[in-house]
Amino acid sequence: MADTKKRSLDSDNGTESGPEKKLASGDGAGKDTKKPTADPGSEAGSVLAGFQTEKIMRESSREKNIFIHGKMGSGPNEGRDAVLILEKTPFREDSLAELFKTSELKLQMRNDIYSTYHLHPPTHLNDIKATMVCPATEKHIKKYQSQELFLIQESGEDYRNITLPYIQEQSFSVQWVYNILEKKAEADRIVFEDPDPQNGFVLIPDFKWDQKQLDDLYLIAICHQREIKSLRDLTREHLPLLQNIQQQGQEAIMKRYSVPSCRLRVYLHYQPSYYHLHVHFTVLGYEAPGCGVERAHLLSDVIQNLQTDTQHYHTRTLTYPLRADDALLHKLREAGRF
């Protein structure tokens, strides 16, 4: 049963909570080849009306989001499993004045110079971002269930003996990545492209960023080369690719968003959420999910490491977190490596 394509839809932390999230896909295999459609808003109004919550899989009071497993109501997917992710949206500076003028306010508590209120803004100033995965397989659902984390120390040998065979055996689908690279989906979201098949890449906003404000700026560079699974595959021959992504990615972000390179955190994940090389660009000061030292690797360090030793990522013991239910964790445990 091959599958699990992972994508960054949620914004929690932890391991799989990387900037990207893991989304299993493969089981509903027929879906992978389906052409993406965009019929803005047509079916929208009714999609959620009959949605039946089965289980709250995860929620964060800090981040104001919630992950729900449920069944679709009437419509083409009626009765099918779905994962629904809701997240409150950040405040927008440009609508504050209107917010102050038009919101209802209710005093809750007052003490000396401190008071607290409930503010009820008009609907259009306070929307919620909703992400739907439908039909969702059991793997999708499992992936979103919150789980304990374990830190792995993976030697180069562990990678070749355990992790690599596991990745190959799963043959994770990255069809959605190819859809982007081939402009079959999300073409209008592309911020920059260098079409060179060797060193080129597509720069695209991460799903978690709604592009309305810069303080949670988050883009992903996806390389055109299809043979690089992760950090572990990199050698000195990839330096031109990596340097190109760093250089042109930063320039494109400066050009489009006026955010200079000294404000950007540029890094890779290991383990990545999907096994097609990609690089994360997030703005400094934004604690993006997955930017912790236990999972992120600064691109500038990766470049220096390869300049020093082309075998660095083949031989080095790498540390990363895995969720308790991750199949790779079980493989490592079976092999007595955890």
Added chain:
Amino acid sequence: MADTKKRSLDSDNGTESGPEKKLASGDGAGKDTKKPTADPGSEAGSVLAGFQTEKIMRESSREKNIFIHGKMGSGPNEGRDAVLILEKTPFREDSLAELFKTSELKLQMRNDIYSTYHLHPPTHLNDIKATMVCPATEKHIKKYQSQELFLIQESGEDYRNITLPYIQEQSFSVQWVYNILEKKAEADRIVFEDPDPQNGFVLIPDFKWDQKQLDDLYLIAICHQREIKSLRDLTREHLPLLQNIQQQGQEAIMKRYSVPSCRLRVYLHYQPSYYHLHVHFTVLGYEAPGCGVERAHLLSDVIQNLQTDTQHYHTRTLTYPLRADDALLHKLREAGRF
């Protein structure tokens, strides 16, 4: 009165942001225009109407909050300085069904099994928590002001020419560290000590951790050697010290708190907050401040780097963030390195 005491109003570390009990606002669903009636807060409706934003002091897209400095409109405090903190509220499980039924939904994007929407809920299902400090003194205002961050690329030469002279010239006091090592202060807080003058250290809970629960566990190992300022001073000769801190630190935490090493993130900071070598132990899953890839260095990586090259931290370009008001940033700028 003025600035007598500080009060914790923000929810930076999720400390104060528990799921808040919401008052069911009795006004009719979807009635944006209804005026709040005189109740506990009779002046409520007008408090914000004339509020003039002076400055956005801080905002977090992740936590969906914003800190605003402004002046009050009409009312008893007209024209006075105020700090207004707005924060979106967490989702409530008990109102999800109503949310699905009554919200407007607008399709934004669709690709394969993934789609995203804007959800417009009725006002009463989506309120905002507002906290007001008024009149606010300059200290209040300064307290909430965030500083811009800049990412520095410091070569080994930059360190020797700019950073090291700066550290020496400032002669930062670490007397409080010596007080701990000599048991002149906080002796009762020590969790573990290896008294060896070369490889020994003291393990002590970080001030940010109140030790009441394990999910934000945070301890610091402070070495007895006094000549190691930071990562930059480390060579292969320090390997026994580093390995000792890793090994015995993890064992002590297992013994005292029953948290195994595979649940611990063990790392150094560069730049550190004080120039006496120390190592951070935080629990996985807790996004401790400063555990981001731009500032943290896993101890296991530091050890491997030194095993490979004793000069690693003397020669390597290191990346780290500095606040706009940091004196070191000005030194680097003067030297044309930023």
